[in-house]
Amino acid sequence: MKKEDYKLWFFAGAETTNIKFNVFTSSFIKMMEMIAGEDFRYIKDIFYTMPMMNVIWALNNAQKPLGDPSKNKIIRNAFSQVVNNGLTDNSNLILISSSSGSVVAAQAACYLAEANRTNRFLNHSFHLVLGSSMISKQSQLYDRLMKYREEGIIGTVIHDEIQDEGDNTTGMGGTSRCEAYHNAFGILFPFLSGRYNRPSFLNRHPGSGHIHRRRSMTVDKSVDFINTIMIKYALAGEGYKEKAKKVIHDIQNEGVI
Numbered sequence: 001m002k003k004e005d006y007k008l009w010f011f012a013g014a015e016t017t018n019i020k021f022n023v024f025t026s027s028f029i030k031m032m033e034m035i036a037g038e039d040f041r042y043i044k045d046i047f048y049t050m051p052m053m054n055v056i057w058a059l060n061n062a063q064k065p066l067g068d069p070s071k072n073k074i075i076r077n078a079f080s081q082v083v084n085n086g087l088t089d090n091s092n093l094i095l096i097s098s099s100s101g102s103v104v105a106a107q108a109a110c111y112l113a114e115a116n117r118t119n120r121f122l123n124h125s126f127h128l129v130l131g132s133s134m135i136s137k138q139s140q141l142y143d144r145l146m147k148y149r150e151e152g153i154i155g156t157v158i159h160d161e162i163q164d165e166g167d168n169t170t171g172m173g174g175t176s177r178c179e180a181y182h183n184a185f186g187i188l189f190p191f192l193s194g195r196y197n198r199p200s201f202l203n204r205h206p207g208s209g210h211i212h213r214r215r216s217m218t219v220d221k222s223v224d225f226i227n228t229i230m231i232k233y234a235l236a237g238e239g240y241k242e243k244a245k246k247v248i249h250d251i252q253n254e255g256v257i
Contacts, residue, residue, distance in 0.1 A: 005091045006236050008032065009082055010042040011108075013099030013132070014054035015216065018044045024098070024215065028222040031251065035230065035243045043081055046074045046104055058100035059180040061107060062173025064140035069111040078108045083121050093126035094235050098225070099212070102133035103173065106141055113148040125155035127235050131162040131225055132212065134180075136171040156235060162228050164221075168196055169212045223248055 010032065012025045021029065032040040048054050057074065069075040087093065097105035109128050116122055128145065135142055137159070148154040163170045172183040186193035187201045187210075203209040206217055215221045229235055230244035 004237055004239075005088060006036065006039045006094070006240065007082075007085075007087055007091045008036055008040045008094045008096060008236060010040070011046075011078070011095065011097035011101035011105040012042060013101045013216070014047075014051040014058070016054075016101070017047050017049070022216045023218060024221045027219040028098075028225060031222055031226060031247055034247045035226070035240055036236065039236075039240075041081075041085065043078050043101075043104070045077045045081075054100050055184075058103040058134060059173060059184055060177060062103045062135050062139065062141060062180060063175055063177065065110040065144050066107055069107060072107075074104060075107050075111055078104055079111050079115075082108065082112065087121060089119065089121065089123045091122060092236070093122060094129070094229075095126065096129040096131070096225075096229060097133070098131040099169075099216075100134065102130040102135055103141075106130060106135055106145060109154065110141070110144055110148070113153045116153060125152055127156045127158075128154055129158045129162060129225075129229055129235075131158075132164060132167065132169070132215070133159065134169055134171065134173040135159075136174050138171075139173060139175050141173075156233060158228065158233060158235075161232070162225065164211055164215055167211050167215075169201065219251065223251065 010029065012021065015022045016025055029042055066072055066075060095105050095109055105128065112121065145154060145157055149157055168187055172180065172187065174180045174183055186196040190196040190198050190200055199208060199210050201210045201212065204213045206214060226244050226248060231241055234241045
């Protein structure tokens with residue numbers, strides 16, 4: 001029997017560069033490479049040197065699909081990597097993302113969905129995972145993704161099941177840039193906003209800091225992502241589901257990372 005062709009791409013968050021990762025991103029990449037080998041890759045060349053610039057880009061673009069994504073360097077680079085690295089019309093494509101990377105993934109997914117209306121790249125739907133995401137479910141961007149899902153261009157969209165409970169960055173992109181920055185100010189300075197509870201997003205303390213920052217410093221977040229994507233939803237099939245179970249078992253019992 002011919003082996004199914006899977007292509008899994010990861011869009012990491014704001015603290016990432018091509019060679020620098022936080023604990024979550026590093027462990028997630030290592031675990032996914034152990035599970036899927038060369039079928040898994042992470043998107044490169046879409047990051048600013050300063051993490052804050054990556055956050056600002058995401059805040060500016062979390063509300064609605066880009067008018068012409070081919071003119072946006074970040075989306076153009078991401079799209080090119082996905083479609084030009086072994087993708088065939090029979091590939092099972094899965095776009096996985098976290099934090100600010102979810103905005104890049106969502107915009108790239110819209111670009112690919114439009115480009116693939118005539119099955120130019122794939123002859124079936126692809127899947128999208130929006131983890132720890134600042135994309136609001138009330139936004140035009142999310143509505144467009146749901147439209148593509150209804151049309152069968154996008155298959156499964158995982159959103160609610162892969163957010164951290166109590167993380168007030170979830171959906172902070174809002175429905176307008178004004179709302180996005182208002183939310184960002186409140187999360188950074190909760191003692192001034194009167195709307196958000198402490199701790200501030202600036203607090204990186206591993207025990208008492210903001211949950212979004214604390215979770216980025218753990219391997220547990222990687223385990224939770226893989227449990228949801230590869231085991232619960234089995235987006236990459238039964239073969240990789242069983243490999244994911246083994247990798248998680250080995251990590252939890254033998255500390256291989």
